Amino acid sequence: MLNSTQLKMLRKKEHTNYLIKAFFAIVFVIIIISYYYANCDVSKRRNPKLMSSPNAQYQRPMEYLVWNENCHIPSMDPFAAHYMKNYKEEIGPICSTKPALVSKSFNNSTKLYSVKVHMEFKHLYLKGTSTDDDIKCCYRQVLRRGDQRFNLLECKQFDQFFTVPGNIDYMLVSCVTTRDNILVYEDGLTFIQNRKLVNEKLRKSMQQQRQFGILLIGIDSLSQFNVRRVMPRTFKYVENEDWFELSGYNKIDDNTFPNIMAIFTGMNLETAQERCHYDEEGGLDNCTTLFNWFKEQDFATAYSEDACWMSTFDYLKPGFMEPPTDYYQRPLLLAIEEKLQAQELSGLKYCIGPRRYGEYVYDFGVEFAERYLGKSIFGLFWTNSFSHNDWIDPATMDERMVEYFKYMDKSGIFDNNIVIFFSDHGARWGFLRGQKEGYVEERLPMFFMRVPQWFQTQHPDIVEALRLNKNRLTSPYDVHVTLKHLALLSLGRNGTIELPSSCPTCQTLLQPVPHNRTCSMAGIEDHWCTCIPFESTDKDSDEMKSIANLVIEKMNKYLQDSVYAMHCVSMSLDHIIESNLKLDLHTDVHKNRIQEYRINFVVDPNEAEFEATFLYDTKTKAVLVDVTEISRLNRYAEDSTCVDDNIVKKYCICSGNVREKADD
Secondary structure (H helix, E strand, O other): OOOHHHHHHHHHHHHHHHHHHHHHHHHHHHHHHHHHHHHHHHHHHHOOOOOOOOOHHHOOOOOEEEEOOOOEEEOOOOOOHHHHOOOOOOOOOOOOOOOOOEEEEEEOOOOEEEEEEOHHHHHHHOOOOOOOOOEEEEEEEEEEEOOOEEEEOOOEEEOOEEEEOOOOOEEEEEEEEOOOOOEEEEEEEEOOOOOHHHHHHHHHOOOOOOOOEEEEEEEOOOEHHHHHHHOHHHHHHHHHOOOEEOOOEOOOOOOHHHHHHHHHHOOOHHHHHHHHOOOOOOOOOOOOOHHHHHHHOOOEEEEEEOOHHHOOOOOOOOOOOOOOOOEEOHHHHHHHHHHOOEEEEOOEEEEEOOEEHHHHHHHHHHHHHHHOOOOOEEEEEEEOOOOOOOOOHHHHHHHHHHHHHHHHHHOOOHHHEEEEEEOOOOOOOOOOOOOOOHHHHHHOEOEEEEOOHHHHHHOHHHHHHHHHHOOOOEOHHHHHHHHHHHHHHHHOOOOOOOOOOOOOOOOOOOOOOOOOOOOHHHOOOHHHOOOOOEEEOOOOOHHHHHHHHHHHHHHHHHHHOOOOOOOEOOOEEEEEEEEEEEOOOOOOOOOOOEEEEEEEEEEEOOOEEEEEEEEEEOOOOEEEOOHHHOEEOOOOOOOOOOOOOOOHHHHOOEHHHOOOOOOO
């Protein structure tokens, strides 16, 4: 038994041990707290908005657009040196330096258009002619003949002021000198005529609540990175005006048609072909597109797209037998393409008559929105002419787009419409696609949405969802549902929105998209998905060459089974540019029997370049690949002149188009 002295010494020792333990515990806690706050400070320095962002709880790294347990979409620097050293600002052709000689105006009282010849400007057009010369003008009415042709009526002379009959939708105007009949001016005019049926359905859709329209403004082949790079003024405008952006907006297929069809039908290409037979006459007319869906909801509708030969619904297709919308500009655009003088940029008509080709489309869209201000309207206004063929060309419309947006704001169009400014995909071939980030750039088109302030005040939950969805994975199928959701909100109607048949797990963007979304949940096939990283493999290994040859065998078999088998030559491997193994965010894939690869390779003949994503069985040495999703990475128009099918066209090298291989 311990005496009192021993007991005191033991207690003193225990107390000392306790103090030592407490000291180290306090030091440990201080270290942990200091480390935590130090890292918080670092995070704030790396991304000042991170802590206040709706997505801050997920700690998205700055170098990623989307970051969750299932999806890591990398960001990139659009202004990196390897881009900017190849960038030379393009101003494009000057279409005209003179004010318009002929203009149109609409009288809200009479509901009629008038055309005016501005005689005060005639001296500008008579320079170099006789001093006593004058100008006379006439118009030719344009009539629609299906989607591929038009009729022109005789040219009728008109005076300085001319009231346009209500049955004329389009006309070509030409002015010549009276003495020598020298052409001095020509233009194409579209009239959004007062229509009884349109007015009746708009009256039927009127509600006590405030209505709004939905306008889609599209530019072909413009990624979210390239709009920043070559249209900086436009991007600065939408950024400063607080447009909502979808940074994780991922395309679902290769080119324009399937990505727009996903928005307009909710179907992928295979389903659309089965249900709509879009390559047959009348197929698109019988297809349930948003054009006819919005008509059924009593919206006034409009559609215009330039570069008629390559337009979304007409390229290698018969198009629409009947006009798809209440106001349809295609007949005029066909006429001006054929009849008016033009200047080209990168192989496409850029100026037609006194205007940029794209201006015909956007002028039409602005006029449509002004005519039906505050009404339930829906319109698609899409341009190809200044963006499709060269990544720098959109720079030529940068300032003009800002002018359009400022005018739309000033005129009340923005306050009465939801406006979506978007694209279908990024550059699919050429310089941008050939860069190391080209795979991602191609798959992430720009997408911005402008929402009126009064709408934001009424629907704070929608505003929160749009902010939240900025850095979440989204797709064109979501846009399909969103547009229908917006239509019901505009009309004050309740109803169940049918989900896209090709993506039943897709949803409206007016509600939060699941944070842990995968590409399959968004209707995006593996080949187009930017969520999962790849690692480089030895492209020159015998195994990789053997795998590439297996893929090419599948491509040759696809062509042999097509109706074009007699016209397409067999392809063989020339060399592999790059090969990559798809990783997994959760497990090590290197020992898996089934592995997923992405390879970029060139074939003979004609040095056709492709990119394929496929599964490879390491045991049986077999590949599983969907040939229709293999990307063609260089231009193929001159290779496939014997083919009319828009899918086969990417892979077929016509026997009559084989070129001699260039010497190295």
